[in-house]
Amino acid sequence: MSQLKIFNTLTREKEIFTPLLAGHVGMYVCGPTVSGESHLGHARPYITFDVLYRYLLHLGYKVRYVRNITDAGHFEEEGREAEDKIAKKAVLEQLEPMELVHKYTSLFHWAMQQFNTLQPSIEPTATGHIVEQIGMIEQLITAGYAYVVNGSVYFDVKKYAASHDYGKLSGRVMEDLFEGTRELEGQEEKRDRADFALWKQAAPEHIMRWKSPWGIGYPGWHIECSAMATKYLGARFDIHGGGMDLQFPHHESEIAQSTICNHESPAKYWMHNNMITINGRKMGKSYNNVIKLTELFSGSHPILEKAYSPMTVRFFILQTQYRSTLDFSNEALQAAERGWKRLWEAYAWLQQEVLQGGAEAKDKILDEKVNKLVDELEDFINDDLNTAKVLANLFELVPIINGIKDKHIAADALRAGTIDKMKKRLKVFVEDILGLMGENAKENKYLEGVMELVMELRKDARRQKDFATSDQIRNKLAALGIQLKDEKDGGMSYTLE
């Protein structure tokens, strides 16, 4: 039996996962900034870490999964006039910051539910932890690693770097950070260009503002994650995850702050998912190529040829190992859609069917193959969550399952034990770990009943060779997006578009 190995950004190696506290796992994942709608790019980390969370639970760990909601603004552009992202947009949209934040938080939750992600154990908000953030900043000042200028507080990176390895996580070279080609405008408050804000004084027009020992202001970019992770997971915890783009400066700075306050490096394993690209280009606000999740599900973005269901997207994301970039295209999504449908139909049939396997395998070679394919699933997921390989094996099982269904393969070609194992393991992997689910499952019982009736009528028509009627039924349903399929034994099934 293999052990779970995960790629640790800190060491750039795959390491065997061993929790700090036996049986428990503390996991922190950087959540969304809810100043706008979630987009396709957001889907990747939350689905990736959902699979990790599910897998850890499956392994029997008691997991505390913390994923924050960033609802306090950060700087739009460091050095310029402090512009709170949320506050700025709120003015434009004539909304209260909290109203805006609430709207996008709800939308985010809705999208995550569509993706069938499990809820984190705790989902703390930045605005709900101002006190903790101020407390941490005070600690940093007391320790001598932060300084106050005009009501703002900055972290002294140079001082930290003298005794710590700032840049370790992101592979940054200190000299490059300090030797700025040129001072950016409005940075005169900082002692060094590498320093970062812990607290910013709020300009009068700033809507989001809190009282602090340094005056009215709002928290800096990185402090919320340090404060909340410390509060809920302790000084040192197991896993910290997020997108690769957060490695620097966000996570690097988080490590620095937490290390000074807690006297140890916060996370044992740092995990970073790669980006989703569109036509080879990273999706991002600055590139103007953002596909929002609502647009993706409804097909309303100009890039999209059609709507793609949440499960199609989830499947699409899982078809790639999380550390590789994933390129989006209509062609790739449509391929995923078909593949996903085929996989699920074979899987669902297997689950609901009672098969009589043999006491001995009639086809020993096939039996061995099935066992191998099933056994390997665990090795693949253990190998830094290689969901791509897990899915490849599942696909290799599909023709075998369909072969049994179509009676090309006799059920007793396989041992009863093999069939049982395949059935159970597939359920664990497909549903529990990969978090995939049938999209027809949510249809209501009335439709189910009506379809039964319609299919009976069509079967009658076919028996009487009344093909005009049978074709009419099939064609009209097809126009509604319901596809009928005649089966070998005279049975009939349907799938919804």
Next chain:
RNA sequence: GGUCCUGUGGCCGAGUGGCUAGGCAGAGCUCUGCAAAAGCUUCUACAGCGGUUCGAAUCCGCUCGGGACCUCCA
């Protein structure tokens, strides 16, 4: 400019130095009242040039191409 990643068949994507990844699409066949679905078969690649090696998609070097981070970002 600095740091780093990457270049696989029509498309997407796994690949631990030696053995078929897988998916989608295409072609042929089987099944079928016709379809659809499914099954079987098939097409089949490792950017280029050198090097290491008995043997490289996999290691090294160079060239060319793509990307990420250094600034908000999943």
